[in-house]
Amino acid sequence: MTNETFAAALSRRALLAGSASTALGLTLAASMTSAQAQEKPESGGKVDMAEVLKPGPLPDMQLGKDDAPVTIVEYMSMTCPHCAAFHANTFDPIKEKYIDTGKVRFIVREFPFDPAATAAFMLARCNPSKPAELATADQYFPMISMLFKQQRAWAAPADGNVRNGLTQAVKIAGFSQESFNACLTNQKLLDDVNATMQRGAKDFGVNSTPTFIINGEKYAGDLSVEQMSAVIDALL
Known part of the structure; x- marks a missing residue:
């Protein structure tokens, strides 16, 4: 494998890893948001x-x-x-x-x-x-x-x-x-x-x-x- 081919393969791996990391981050963020939503109690209405x-x-x-x-x-x-x-x-x-x-x-x-x-x-x-x-x-x-x-x-x-x-x-x-x-x-x-x-x-x-x-x-x-x-x- 030439240096150019190796570099290209490495870049693809980095891109795939980055995409997976981003997806994982979005999943974790969604999970945290969902958990926070569950923690917040239901409102009984507004009062002045x-x-x-x-x-x-x-x-x-x-x-x-x-x-x-x-x-x-x-x-x-x-x-x-x-x-x-x-x-x-x-x-x-x-x-x-x-x-x-x-x-x-x-x-x-x-x-x-x-x-x-x-x-x-x-x-x-x-x-x-x-x-x-x-x-x-x-x-x-x-x-x-x-x-x-x-x-x-x-x-x-x-x-x-x-x-x-x-x-x-x-x-x-x-x-x-x-x-x-x-x-x-x-x-x-x-x-x-x-x-x-x-x-x-x-x-x-x-x-x-x-x-x-x-x-x-x-x-x-x-x-x-x-x-x-x-x-x-x-x-x-």
Whole structure:
């Protein structure tokens, strides 16, 4: 084989290899796009985000910067196992990746389905040492995290006494029996928690928990880290 023939054969091989590589790359890209599409959850419809962010009956409990490019509003119930699963498995990685880095503002709103959830939200909203005052975000988020972790113990205790279960759960947060009782007999707080739920249902069509409103798009269910990341990444 002459040098010219060898060079020509080598060029053909390179061309064939390049074509195969390109085809493989396109296949991989298509596969990745398909996988990403599967990760992104189905939208439950659009909502006017400006209306969502208008002040409600209670001050919003927020983590993250006000000017973050993505805002997530979660409607949740404290007795909802899917909400507990989201906060156990998804919330912390999302917080580390997006909230702590200034990309996401995360807001929690109360949507209690039963009296036990309503009571838990009221306790989360109360300042343990001054129950007539509302808790700060620094008090609120650790409280709901603790209540979700202990959800089965207080929401479905063996003896059926949810009140006693809640009393024991919140003592570690600094509640005394007196402040516990004072918080749960605060009629205005009760009305505001219920009004928050009613606003979510009436104005934004929330009918299950958890429901997330992300930059005007609604998503329902216990989203995984991959699903929520797919939604957020598409908005950045």
